[in-house]
Amino acid sequence: MNSKSFRILSLEIFMSLLLTLIIIVLSSRFTLNFKPIYYYDLVNYNISEQTGFTNKEIKENYDYIVGFVGTWQEMDFHLPSMNYSDSGKQHFVDVKDLFNNLDVLLIISLVLLSLSLVLFGKKIKFKFLKYSSLTLLILPLILGTFFFINFDTSFTMFHKIFFRNDMWLFDPSMDPIINILPQEFFYHSAISILLGLALCSMISLFIYKRINK
Template structure:
């Protein structure tokens, strides 16, 4: 392998590590979204019934609809079962759904790259991925501890091109069943999943290197 080829190979490994890191982060977000028991617990813990004015059955029905809508690969019109919503709220959830569709595409690309590199016995990118991922839990944890409100706003400004995420409870009362404390708990779960992913990648890297040497 000459100098130019070695340099190109190194760049490709870094790009793959970056893509895999993003995939793991985004999949952690998606798994958190799929973990409905966290929200069911928060209905009681955060007293969402009293805060929102909706019954538990209404809260669960509409929350489940939102999650199923976001996770479904089928394009469909956003239409809450029993809570009023505005066209701005509808657009926001459509934007969120688009993000999750992109997550699926990125994950597929990363999975293909991961499979091909393991077959070729190129394992360095796995270590690079784990190192890249270490930065996120540290950054997220610091943001959660120092100023979650500000971090929450910055996150939305990065991922959305409009301000429709700033729900008006008068026309989009669904925001009343999605308190910010719930998103805080979700962020904690995301951090935990990323940390577990880092541990898994480190163990996988060691195992693959051992097999390569045998």
């Protein structure tokens, strides 16, 4: 492989990484805002009966959390109708910071990918679409297997990786909000993200094949 081919290959791999990051963030963002997942679990798992809160109370507090962690706006955390501890409040602030950081990563990746296409679009063979497609297919298969085998362990590992404290370990007596967020909901949300990645994998591969006909 000559130096020119190596540079093109390196560029395509870099672009595939950018595209993969973009899709991961967008899939996570979509799942966060796709409330029907939670509304289904609310009914399916009888959360109202299990917790003693009305469906209206549950929805307004859940909707508040989604709005809080998903916005860039500076705002103080205050659940509409549930008690919460300082550590519980801090965890939701940490989740908000995580999503804000993901948004920054999204913007940077979009800018870099766009610049790469503008500057080098005529020199590449768009193999980055194929590379990204393979990554987005393998990732859900691997993570999905771990989730299926032991989601509780996977859930714990996720929090230990992305949060530098143990404030995600809620005490239901202090933070009853955790009672309306069953683990099944987080499992379904994780699967939704992985399905989004798999779908984008197929779309990327389809576009690659159309371009290289």
